Amino acid sequence: MRLDYLTIFPDYLAPLDLSLPGKAAEGGLIDVRVHDLRTWTHDRHRTVDDTPYGGGAGMVMRPEPFGEAFDALGVGAPDETVVFPTPSGEPLTQRLAAELAGRERLVFVCGRYEGIDQRVVDHARDRTDVREISLGDYVLNGGEVAALAITEAVVRLLPGFLGNAESLAEESHEGGLLEAPAYTKPPVWDGRAVPDVLRSGDHAAIAAWRREEAVRRTVERRPDLLPPSVLDDGTPIVRAVPADAGEIFTLQRACWVQEALVNDPAEVPALHEELPDVQAWLERWDTYVVRRAGRLVGAVRARLEGTAWDIGRIMVAPDLQGAGLGRALLEHVERVAPAEATSYVLFTGAGSVRNQRIYGKAGYRLRRDVEPPPGAVVLTKRRR
Numbered sequence: 001m002r003l004d005y006l007t008i009f010p011d012y013l014a015p016l017d018l019s020l021p022g023k024a025a026e027g028g029l030i031d032v033r034v035h036d037l038r039t040w041t042h043d044r045h046r047t048v049d050d051t052p053y054g055g056g057a058g059m060v061m062r063p064e065p066f067g068e069a070f071d072a073l074g075v076g077a078p079d080e081t082v083v084f085p086t087p088s089g090e091p092l093t094q095r096l097a098a099e100l101a102g103r104e105r106l107v108f109v110c111g112r113y114e115g116i117d118q119r120v121v122d123h124a125r126d127r128t129d130v131r132e133i134s135l136g137d138y139v140l141n142g143g144e145v146a147a148l149a150i151t152e153a154v155v156r157l158l159p160g161f162l163g164n165a166e167s168l169a170e171e172s173h174e175g176g177l178l179e180a181p182a183y184t185k186p187p188v189w190d191g192r193a194v195p196d197v198l199r200s201g202d203h204a205a206i207a208a209w210r211r212e213e214a215v216r217r218t219v220e221r222r223p224d225l226l227p228p229s230v231l232d233d234g235t236p237i238v239r240a241v242p243a244d245a246g247e248i249f250t251l252q253r254a255c256w257v258q259e260a261l262v263n264d265p266a267e268v269p270a271l272h273e274e275l276p277d278v279q280a281w282l283e284r285w286d287t288y289v290v291r292r293a294g295r296l297v298g299a300v301r302a303r304l305e306g307t308a309w310d311i312g313r314i315m316v317a318p319d320l321q322g323a324g325l326g327r328a329l330l331e332h333v334e335r336v337a338p339a340e341a342t343s344y345v346l347f348t349g350a351g352s353v354r355n356q357r358i359y360g361k362a363g364y365r366l367r368r369d370v371e372p373p374p375g376a377v378v379l380t381k382r383r384r
Ligand code: ADE
Pocket: 085, 086, 087, 133, 134, 135, 136, 137, 138, 139, 140, 141, 142, 143, 146
C-alpha cells in the first residue's frame, strides 16, 4: 500500500518511521511518503493560508498548493482514497479502517488553522474517492495526529502484517463489542486474584465469561454500540441525540397534560419545563427514543443515583397509548442499566392510578417508607 501525507509539519509525522508502520515499511508492506505542502508555494514567505471569506477567527488554508500537490503526486487513480482528517468528518471505526485497508493508496491531506478551503475537497472528489474522517468529537490542532491514528488502524489490518489473524478477530470492536478484560501471571498480585474461570482450562466456560464481560463493559461504557432493542414490529429504540430535544419537549407537554388532569398541576414538574430545560437534562440523563414513520412517539430517561437506576419521563404519544410502547421502553431502559445498579426506582403522580397499575404489572412496588417529591409516589424493583 502506498501512503502519502501532505502537511506543513512533516516532522509531526516522524512516528511513521517507528513502531508499527515503521516495521510494515521495512517489510515492504507499505511505501510511506511525507510531503511538505510548502513545496508547492511560490511566494517568498511560502504562504499556505489566508483570512476567511465572510469573516471569522483564524486562517483558512488556500487551495492552490493542494491543487499543485495533487497534480505532482498523480492523485486521481481509481483504487486510491484521499483522506481529509477533520472533526466534521464521519467517525473512524474499525469497519472504516478495514475498508481503507483494501485500497491501493491513501493520500492524507492534513489541515491546520481553521480548516482547508472547501474547494480542495470538492476538487479531490472530482478526481477520485474522498473520505472526510474524524477521530472523535473533540478538536485537535490539525490533521496530523488523526492521520497517524488512521494509518495505524489501517496498516495493522493489511494482510501479512500481524502474523496472528486470531488476535485481530478477537479484539475490541470486532464483533461490535468491547473486549473482555485480560490477565496474565502472576495469579495473585496486589491481593487481586485472576478470575478462577480463566485458570480453569474449561474453554467453553472461558468463552462464556469473556462474552458476558464484553457485553457488561459495552452496556456500561458504550451502550451506543449495542444492537438496538426493537419493538415487536422491528422499530428500534435508540439513544436520543441533542437534536431530539424539540420533539421530546413537545411530546412531554402532550403527555403530561394528562398527568395534570389527575394530579395537582403545580406538582407536575415536566409540564413546567421549557425547551432549554429539556436540552439541559438530555445532557445529564441516558435517554432513549422511538420513532414511527419519522415521528418521535416515545421516550424514556434514566441515570444512576447511588446504586439505584432512576428511571423517569416514560412518555408515549397520547394517540398510541395502550399498545405496549411504554412497557417496551421500560423493559429497554431496565436492560441498559449499568452493572452498579442493584435496583430500579420510579416516581409517578400520586393520582396517576393508570401509571401505578402499569408499573405494578412490571414488578414495581409502592414504597411508602421512602419520602416522595410533593404530589408523587415512589416505586422500586430489585434488579435480577
Ligand atoms: N482535526 C482536528 N480535529 C480533528 C478530529 N477530531 N479528527 C480528525 N481530524 C481532526
